[in-house]
Each structure stands twice: as structure tokens, then as C-alpha cells.
Amino acid sequence: MVLPTYEESQNIREVLAGIRTALPEASVLVVDDSSPDGTAELAEAFGAERGNVSVLRRPCKSGLGSAYREGFAWGMRNGFDVLVEMDADLSHDPAALPSLVEGLEAGADLVVGSRYVPGGSIPEWSLSRRLLSRAGNAYSAWMLGLGVSDLTSGYRAYRSSLLGRVDLASVRADGYGFQIEMVYRAVAEGGIVREVPIRFVDRTKGSSKMSGRTIVEALTLVTLWGARERLPTRSRPALRQGRQPAWSRRGPVRRPRSSRWAASGSSAPSADRQDPGAEVQSES
Ligand SMILES: Nc1nc2c(ncn2[C@@H]2O[C@H](COP(=O)(O)OP(=O)(O)OP(=O)(O)O)[C@@H](O)[C@H]2O)c(=O)[nH]1
Numbered sequence: 001m002v003l004p005t006y007e008e009s010q011n012i013r014e015v016l017a018g019i020r021t022a023l024p025e026a027s028v029l030v031v032d033d034s035s036p037d038g039t040a041e042l043a044e045a046f047g048a049e050r051g052n053v054s055v056l057r058r059p060c061k062s063g064l065g066s067a068y069r070e071g072f073a074w075g076m077r078n079g080f081d082v083l084v085e086m087d088a089d090l091s092h093d094p095a096a097l098p099s100l101v102e103g104l105e106a107g108a109d110l111v112v113g114s115r116y117v118p119g120g121s122i123p124e125w126s127l128s129r130r131l132l133s134r135a136g137n138a139y140s141a142w143m144l145g146l147g148v149s150d151l152t153s154g155y156r157a158y159r160s161s162l163l164g165r166v167d168l169a170s171v172r173a174d175g176y177g178f179q180i181e182m183v184y185r186a187v188a189e190g191g192i193v194r195e196v197p198i199r200f201v202d203r204t205k206g207s208s209k210m211s212g213r214t215i216v217e218a219l220t221l222v223t224l225w226g227a228r229e230r231l232p233t234r235s236r237p238a239l240r241q242g243r244q245p246a247w248s249r250r251g252p253v254r255r256p257r258s259s260r261w262a263a264s265g266s267s268a269p270s271a272d273r274q275d276p277g278a279e280v281q282s283e284s
């Protein structure tokens with residue numbers, strides 16, 4: 001479990017206790033950016049009492065994307081087969097952890113805890129906030145041809161073997177963009193992505209660190225990537241160059257609902273297309 005923290009002193013003990021209840025065997029890595037409120041010390045104290053908590057202290061606030069990159073690299077170096085990410089502000093209910101891990105056991109490479117599949121919910125959000133999030137997700141899915149309804153969710157489980165194929169050091173985005181980029185790259189690597197429903201609640205303690213800048217960054221990157229997807233194959237950059245399409249490795253795949261091929265009226269990719277395919281499944 002990788003938990004990025006910045007000033008989560010009011011939440012960290014409760015989050016760690018919830019994880020311990022939901023997945024008693026899980027090892028937790030808290031990636032803390034020298035929170036002035038003593039979050040790292042509280043996590044270490046919890047670990048001293050209950051065990052199995054490590055704290056990676058970074059010198060200054062360096063962003064969510066880089067915290068996850070360092071946390072995943074730590075997890076892979078230490079030989080973990082499954083790496084889970086979640087926020088440390090109690091927006092993500094630790095009780096949902098087993099369903100994420102079960103999704104991997106059922107064959108997925110990435111399981112996204114989704115607010116937007118049947119059974120998922122965000123009970124407290126206003127209609128306008130809901131619409132903004134849905135629109136951003138729908139735009140990103142359409143631009144990138146991904147059949148995932150909650151691309152910005154930060155509650156996920158990855159197979160390490162998938163993360164090992166993604167060049168983490170070159171992942172550019174932070175915040176919401178980081179979550180979108182990771183699905184995009186997972187699919188580009190032929191990963192099987194699945195969504196399971198989660199209930200997302202707003203934090204009640206501490207303050208949000210997300211800014212409008214991360215929304216602008218995410219939309220800008222998605223637009224650039226989507227434009228690149230629409231270039232002729234030979235003009236595409238290294239991310240997709242030279243990769244054998246996933247459908248030729250794995251046999252037939254279900255196309256993402258919003259894929260370009262579906263949009264262009266074709267139900268299946270033709271053999272000469274260079275775009276990687278991916279199996280994207282939802283579970284209600
Ligand atoms: N290490 C580290 N953690 C961060 C940083 N920014 C945010 N976090 C953590 O990342 C998680 C998500 O951050 P939040 O501020 O809750 O952002 P959010 O959940 O997308 O937005 P809200 O809906 O406003 O809560 C929390 O556990 C934060 O403590 C950072 O720069 N470094």
C-alpha cells in the first residue's frame with residue numbers, strides 16, 4: 001500500500017487502522033513530504049505499535065505524481081507483487097481494499113476503484129461538481145480511446161508486473177493527470193484494466209492540496225496525447241512506436257466503449273493498426 005501524505009496528521013492513524021482491519025497482512029509505505037504537522041512521526045508511531053508501516057520521508061512537498069512514482073519504485077525494489085494506492089484523507093474507504101485486490105486475482109493488471117460504475121457513488125457532491133468531474137473523465141476517455149469511466153480515481157491496485165513495463169521515470173503528470181496517464185500507459189502496455197465500484201466521500205479533516213493548476217495540467221496533457229493519437233502512425237512518439245498491438249498478443253479483446261474505432265463505426269481493429277488494444281472491464 002502506498003499512501004502519499006502531506007499534512008494528514010488528523011487522518012493518518014484512522015487510515016492506517018482501517019487498512020490494518022481490511023487487509024491485515026498488507027505492508028504500508030507512507031510517502032511523506034516533510035509535513036510540518038508531524039504526519040510522518042504519527043505514521044512511524046503507528047508502525048512501532050502495530051508493525052508493517054514504513055515511512056519514506058522526502059525533503060519538501062514535491063507533488064502527488066512524484067510521491068507515487070517513488071512509492072511504486074520502492075515497492076518493486078522490495079519485491080511486492082501488488083501495489084495499491086489510496087489517499088490518506090479517508091475519502092477512500094479502506095473497507096473496499098479487498099475488492100480491489102480480488103479484481104487483480106481475477107486476472108486484471110490494474111483495478112480502478114470507480115465512482116462511476118453501477119454501485120459507485122459520491123453522496124456529498126453537488127450537481128455542478130459531479131458534472132465537472134464526469135465531463136473531464138468523459139473528455140479524457142474519448143480523447144485517449146479508453147473505456148474507463150473513472151480515469152481520475154486515485155484508489156487503485158496494480159500488478160507490479162504491469163508497473164515494471166511502464167517507464168515510471170518518464171511519467172510526466174502530477175495530480176489528476178498522473179492518474180489518467182497511468183491508465184493510458186497501462187493500456188498502451190496491453191494491461192487488462194477493470195473497474196470496481198467505490199463510495200467516495202469528501203474529507204472532513206485537514207485541507208485539500210489539489211489546485212486548479214492540476215486540472216489545467218491534466219486537460220492540457222490529455223489534449224496533447226489525444227492529438228498525437230490522431231497523427232499518422234509513423235509520427236507517433238516512442239510510447240507507442242514499435243509495440244506489438246495487444247490484440248495480436250492476447251487474441252481478441254473487447255474494444256473500449258469510447259474507442260476511436262468504435263467512434264469511426266468499426267467494431268474491431270484491423271490488423272494493420274498500430275494502436276495497442278486493451279481489455280477494459282467494469283464490475284457492478
Ligand atoms: N507526499 C505527498 N502527498 C501529497 C501531496 N499532495 C497531496 N498529497 C496527498 O495525496 C492525497 C490526495 O490529496 P488531496 O489533497 O486529498 O487531493 P484530492 O483527494 O485529489 O482532492 P480533494 O477532493 O480536495 O480531497 C492525500 O493523502 C494528500 O495528503 C504531495 O505533494 N506530496
Ligand SMILES: [Mg+2]
Nearest residue numbers: 087089091203
Ligand atoms: Mg482528498
